[in-house]
Amino acid sequence: MRICSLLPSATEIFYALGLGDSVLGVTHECDFPAAAASKPAVIHPRVDPQASPAELDRQVAEIVARGESVYAVNAELLASMEPDLIVTQDLCHVCAASPDDLAAALAGLRRQPRVLSLTPHSLSDVWGDIRRIGDAAGRPGEAKELAAGLAERVAAVERMVAKATRPRVVCLEWLDPFFVGGHWVPEMVEKAGGKDAMGEANRPSQRVTAEDIAASGAEVMVVMPCGYNVERTVAEWRKLEIPREWKQLPALREGRVFAVDANSYFSRSGPRLADGVELLGHLFHPELAGARVSAEAFRRLGGA
Numbered sequence: 001m002r003i004c005s006l007l008p009s010a011t012e013i014f015y016a017l018g019l020g021d022s023v024l025g026v027t028h029e030c031d032f033p034a035a036a037a038s039k040p041a042v043i044h045p046r047v048d049p050q051a052s053p054a055e056l057d058r059q060v061a062e063i064v065a066r067g068e069s070v071y072a073v074n075a076e077l078l079a080s081m082e083p084d085l086i087v088t089q090d091l092c093h094v095c096a097a098s099p100d101d102l103a104a105a106l107a108g109l110r111r112q113p114r115v116l117s118l119t120p121h122s123l124s125d126v127w128g129d130i131r132r133i134g135d136a137a138g139r140p141g142e143a144k145e146l147a148a149g150l151a152e153r154v155a156a157v158e159r160m161v162a163k164a165t166r167p168r169v170v171c172l173e174w175l176d177p178f179f180v181g182g183h184w185v186p187e188m189v190e191k192a193g194g195k196d197a198m199g200e201a202n203r204p205s206q207r208v209t210a211e212d213i214a215a216s217g218a219e220v221m222v223v224m225p226c227g228y229n230v231e232r233t234v235a236e237w238r239k240l241e242i243p244r245e246w247k248q249l250p251a252l253r254e255g256r257v258f259a260v261d262a263n264s265y266f267s268r269s270g271p272r273l274a275d276g277v278e279l280l281g282h283l284f285h286p287e288l289a290g291a292r293v294s295a296e297a298f299r300r301l302g303g304a
Contacts, residue, residue, distance in 0.1 A: 002022065003019065003086075003087070004113075005027070006042065008270070010118065011032075012033070012036075016271050017134055024040070025040050025042040025077065026041055027042065028043060040081075042073060042078050042081075043072070043074075054177075073102060073105045079105075082109075082111065086102070086113050086114070086116070087118065120269045121203075126270065127148075130150075131143045131144055157281040160285075166284075169195060169218060169222060170213060170251070171185050171196065171199055171222045172222070172223045172225070173224055178209065178212075180206055182203050182204045182205040183202065191277050193280075193285050205226075213243075214249065218249050222280070225262055230259050230260065233259040233299075234299055237301055260276075260283075261296070261298070264297070275294075
């Protein structure tokens with residue numbers, strides 16, 4: 001089977017199912033596993049990924065206001081691959097290519113491939129998408145086993161923290177302007193033994209104000225800008241002028257502010273969300289043993 005994956009999480013799923021050699025084209029963001037980064041990129045952004053959070057927000061807003069796509073499809077490259085299966089998404093048109101981005105390119109293909117569009121809002125949706133990809137790619141058994149294993153890892157964290165006191169948590173998905181995480185992130189917080197003080201499960205991330213965050217009573221703050229790794233998150237946090245009203249938040253007073261690798265464990269709707277739940281379990285309840293956590297997955301940012 002000839003596959004084009006226009007979603008980094010789908011690329012990870014294909015590799016986890018042993019289909020890496022069948023993936024011919026990816027996006028500019030497909031970097032895991034390492035072998036995926038060597039594949040030709042069919043999708044490129046029309047914004048500068050290295051711009052500051054505020055500048056990225058401005059660029060995206062301008063493009064969307066003009067009714068244009070944030071992404072460009074290399075139609076000629078896509079046609080040369082003659083894919084049997086294309087996987088994309090229709091959840092967030094800022095985060096990855098959508099079916100609309102593909103319309104013109106698909107119209108020019110000599111043979112129409114199957115297009116599988118994913119729209120996950122929860123962890124169970126993500127595990128279901130793994131099974132859908134497995135069915136479409138001829139690996140249903142492997143996909144079912146993978147999804148079940150990930151669900152069990154999350155359940156193990158839930159059991160570990162079942163009797164623990166739940167801290168109030170704020171997950172910052174963007175720093176300028178401020179956004180708090182939505183979709184599966186509040187669910188991840190819940191399953192890891194926390195209580196999301198601002199985000200709403202199964203709903204998009206929300207723009208909030210510094211005053212809203214100050215009023216949240218956050219005992220833990222997790223800084224997870226969409227698509228950023230730990231190093232970039234730390235760098236952006238250091239540029240941020242911490243609002244004065246945040247100084248009284250327990251999270252800052254007690255030094256429970258953490259930068260995490262959002263690109264790997266929170267932004268993408270793929271297998272490593274299970275790692276993200278394990279990471280949150282460790283950050284919320286470090287006294288409890290059992291979570292498998294990489295020291296490179298987070299950084300303590302300090303307090304007020």
